[in-house]
Amino acid sequence: MERDYRLDNAKAIGIFLVVFAHVMSTSTITNYIYLFHMPLFFFISGKTMAIKEAEMPCIKFLIRKFKTICVPYFSFSLIFYIYWYIVERNIRDKINISTTKVLANIIIAQGNEELFVFNVVLWFLPCLFIAQLIVFLIIKKKYSNNTEIIFISILSISGYLLSKYSNIMLPWVLESALISTIFIYCGYKNELKKKNNDNIEYFNNNRLFLLCLSLSLLINHFFGSSNILARKYSSYFNFILAAFCGIYIVMYIANKFKNKYVQSVGMSSLIIMLVHEPIKRVIIKVMELLLNIEGEILRKSIVFSLLITLIIILVSIIIEKIIINYFPYIIGKNNKDKRYILSKL
Secondary structure, three states, X not given: OOOOHHHHHHHHHHHHHHHHXXXXXXXXXXXXXXXXXXXXXXXXXXXXXXXXXXOOOHXXXXXXXXXXXXXXXXXXXXXXXXXXXXXXXXXXXXXXXXXXXXXXXXXXXXXXXXXXXXXXXXXXXXXXXXXXXXXXXXXXXXXXXXXXXXXXXXXXXXXXXXXXXXXXXXXXXXXXXXXXXXXXXXXXXXXXXXXXXXXXXXOOOHHHHHHHHHHHHHHHHHHOOOEOOOOEOOOHHHHHHHHHHHHHHHHHHHOOOOOHHHHHHHHOHHHHHHHHHHHHHHHHHHHHHHHOOOHHHHHHOHHHHHHHHHHHHHHHHHHHHHHHHHOHHHHOOOHHHOOOOHHHO
């Protein structure tokens, strides 16, 4: 089956926004990105589920997800924990937390930034695994559309209430997984509807694009940003509306062009997601030394932040090529799965 360049474009735009938002110091721009950048990846995973996985037997789906999500999660968690323990623990800002507790959280996977101090973005993988599994089990039950919508709504609102009003951190970021099921389900339904209607694309409405852009900007201005990991929401309605507006904006843009370089970035989005945080810290430190400019000043500059983001993405793609050629098993692949990313650039 030919890859959908629009999904690769969307993943490329999404991962660029993720890296940029992590590089640049908190600002109106980064707050706006936080409204939708992670919901976008949940939505895309739902579309991918409809393309490749919805008809799989439950056991096959579970094995596939363990290989493609859990194996990379545990592999990179251990790699970056060791790196943090040996190198970064003594040179980064000191966090008063037990190293044993941090190590144990690789298994428990509670959604706490300090517990993921070695690489904070890794929370996304256990969260994605649980959210996809929940949506898949609901879909496999063959309920009516209305019943599915009721189930997903209850789960998503429950996740919001747990995140907003409870201090309890559930294993495998369950509270965030629950709230995110709505994005996976909607991505799945959108792709299914497209397949059943001769591949009609639903992200080409100019007026809807402008409406989504306006609404998301207004929500960011008047109500502030959202953050799934930090459990920061102004309200459930604002979070969901802004997230879907952002998703529409990215999908609309992704439909407007076809470029092999952008597609390659999209195809590499998983590895970029997993490795960019530690790389970011190294590159900022190198630029500090080379330019004799404090890192925080670099991070307040849009120009420097864009430059650092592009360097991080390039380095991450090089690392992906090395992994795929020599260590494919750490991302749940074997020699038959090899693909040469940089040869396409």
